[in-house]
Amino acid sequence: MTMPTVLVADDDRSIRTVLTQALGRSGYQVRTTGNASTLWRWVEDGEGDLVITDVVMPDENGLDLIPRIKRVRPELRIVVMSAQSTLMTAVKATQRGAFEYLPKPFDLKELLSVVDRALVAPQPRLPDAAPPPEGEDRLPLIGRSMVMQDIYRIIARLTTSDLTVMVNGESGTGKELVARALHDYGRRRTGPFVAINMAAIPRELIESELFGHERGAFTGATNRNQGRFEQAAGGTLFLDEIGDMPPEAQTRLLRVLQEGEFTTVGGRQPIKANVRIVAATHRDLRQAIRAGAFREDLFYRLNVVPIRLPPLRERPEDIPILARHFLDKVQQSGLPAKRLADTAVERLQSHRWPGNVRELENLMRRLAALYPQETLTGEVISAELLETAIHDEPVPAGGEPERLAAAVERHIRQFLNASHDGMPMRDIYDKVIAEVERPLIQMTLASTRGNQIKAAAMLGLNRNTLRKKIRDLEIPVVRGIG
Structure with missing residues (x-):
C-alpha cells in the first residue's frame, strides 16, 4: 500500500530537515521546498495528500496561497505553521480553509498527530465568514505564550460557528476582548455587538434589560422598550459577570436558551432569539452551583465551549x-x-x-x-x-477583597495538604492568621516609617495590642517615632 505524500513548504532548511525525518519515520513520503511557487506547481499537478506550509516565504505569503489551493483541490488538507503567532494569523488560517494552525516553535508530536488526523478526518464545510479585518493594530488580544496560542486557536475555530461560549478569568484579563474577537472575526460581524454587565444592574431591572418590557408592564413603564436580546438580533450578546445574575432571571434565560425565543416583560407575543451568546465570569460557577446560587442546567447550556483566560x-x-x-x-x-x-x-x-x-x-x-x-x-x-x-498604582476598584480571598484560599489549601502529611490540624488556624497578620503589620509599619501610633490608627488597633502583636509575631521593629 502506498503511503500518503506530505508536501512541505518552508524557507527554513532546518525545519524542512526535521519534518522530513519525523514524517519519514512515521511512514509518510515527503517532498519539501523553500518557496510557494514550487508548492503551487506540485498542487496543480495533483501531487500530495497533505500540505504543510509556512506563512512567510520569499515569494508569497502562505496564507494567500490557501484559497488558490482550495479552488483547484478543495479536498486537500492544509496545515499552517507560523512564527507570526498572533490571533490574526490563527483566524486567517482557519477562515481561509486550513485544517489546523500551529505556532512556531511547534511540538513535533503534536504536528504528527495533526497530520494523522488530517488524513483521515471527514471533509469539513468551508467557513462562510467574511474576511477578518486587517491590521496588526486591530488585534484585540496580544501575546506569544503557548497558553495564548491555544486560546487563539480556539477563537479561530469558533469564528466559523455560533456555539455558545463561556469565558472565565480574573478581573482585567480581557474577557470582553475575547467576546469582541468572536464577534468581529465571526460570521455575525455585520450584526450588533451588545454587552450587558449583570453586576451593574439592579436585580429588579435585569429581566427588563434583557428581554425588554411593554408599556404599562410595571410602574414607570410609560413606553415599550427593547431589551438586549432584541438589540443584539443578528449579532452577539455578551453577558458579562453572569455569575451575578439573580435566580429569577436565570430561569428566564434558561428558557430562552432551550426554546430559542422569549417574551418581553408584560408581553405575550414570542420573539425569536437570533443572537450568539458569549457569557463571562470571574467566579467559580461550579462552587456557586453547590451553594445553590447558580442553576446547574443553565451552566451547562452556557458552558458549551469554555475558554479560560490566564492571569498575567x-x-x-x-x-x-x-x-x-x-x-x-x-x-x-x-x-x-x-x-x-x-x-x-x-x-x-x-x-x-x-x-x-x-x-x-x-x-x-x-x-x-x-x-x-x-x-x-x-x-x-x-x-x-x-x-x-x-x-503608586491604585488598587483596582472592587477587586481587592476577592484577590485577597483567593490568595488566602491557596495558602489554606497548602496547609490542609500538609496536614495530611502529619501536621496537626490544630495548628492551621494560628498559622493562617500569622501569614496574614505578619505582612499586614510589617507593611503598615513600613508605610509609617516605624511610627507605631500612626500604624495602630491605620490598623484600627489599640497601641498596646499592636505592640503585643509585634512581639508575638517577632516582627523587627523599625526605630522611629512611637
Whole structure:
C-alpha cells in the first residue's frame, strides 16, 4: 500500500530537515521546498495528500496561497505553521480553509498527530465568514505564550460557528476582548455587538434589560422598550459577570436558551432569539452551583465551549510585548515616546499583577503621562522609576477583597495538604492568621516609617495590642517615632 505524500513548504532548511525525518519515520513520503511557487506547481499537478506550509516565504505569503489551493483541490488538507503567532494569523488560517494552525516553535508530536488526523478526518464545510479585518493594530488580544496560542486557536475555530461560549478569568484579563474577537472575526460581524454587565444592574431591572418590557408592564413603564436580546438580533450578546445574575432571571434565560425565543416583560407575543451568546465570569460557577446560587442546567447550556483566560502572572513572557504595545498606543495619542530598560522589563515580569492586563496598561499610561521627561535617562524608563510607579498604582476598584480571598484560599489549601502529611490540624488556624497578620503589620509599619501610633490608627488597633502583636509575631521593629 502506498503511503500518503506530505508536501512541505518552508524557507527554513532546518525545519524542512526535521519534518522530513519525523514524517519519514512515521511512514509518510515527503517532498519539501523553500518557496510557494514550487508548492503551487506540485498542487496543480495533483501531487500530495497533505500540505504543510509556512506563512512567510520569499515569494508569497502562505496564507494567500490557501484559497488558490482550495479552488483547484478543495479536498486537500492544509496545515499552517507560523512564527507570526498572533490571533490574526490563527483566524486567517482557519477562515481561509486550513485544517489546523500551529505556532512556531511547534511540538513535533503534536504536528504528527495533526497530520494523522488530517488524513483521515471527514471533509469539513468551508467557513462562510467574511474576511477578518486587517491590521496588526486591530488585534484585540496580544501575546506569544503557548497558553495564548491555544486560546487563539480556539477563537479561530469558533469564528466559523455560533456555539455558545463561556469565558472565565480574573478581573482585567480581557474577557470582553475575547467576546469582541468572536464577534468581529465571526460570521455575525455585520450584526450588533451588545454587552450587558449583570453586576451593574439592579436585580429588579435585569429581566427588563434583557428581554425588554411593554408599556404599562410595571410602574414607570410609560413606553415599550427593547431589551438586549432584541438589540443584539443578528449579532452577539455578551453577558458579562453572569455569575451575578439573580435566580429569577436565570430561569428566564434558561428558557430562552432551550426554546430559542422569549417574551418581553408584560408581553405575550414570542420573539425569536437570533443572537450568539458569549457569557463571562470571574467566579467559580461550579462552587456557586453547590451553594445553590447558580442553576446547574443553565451552566451547562452556557458552558458549551469554555475558554479560560490566564492571569498575567501565568504568562510573564507576554509582559514585554504587552508593555511595548501599550507604550506605543500612548505615544500615538500624543504622549512622549518612552521605552523600558531591560532591568525594568525584568521588574515587570516579577510583579504579581493583581489587576492583570488592565493594571499593566494603566501603569504604562501613567509612566508616559505623569512622570516628567527629565526623570528619564534618554527616554528610557529605569527599574527605579518603574518601582516608584508600581508602588503608586491604585488598587483596582472592587477587586481587592476577592484577590485577597483567593490568595488566602491557596495558602489554606497548602496547609490542609500538609496536614495530611502529619501536621496537626490544630495548628492551621494560628498559622493562617500569622501569614496574614505578619505582612499586614510589617507593611503598615513600613508605610509609617516605624511610627507605631500612626500604624495602630491605620490598623484600627489599640497601641498596646499592636505592640503585643509585634512581639508575638517577632516582627523587627523599625526605630522611629512611637
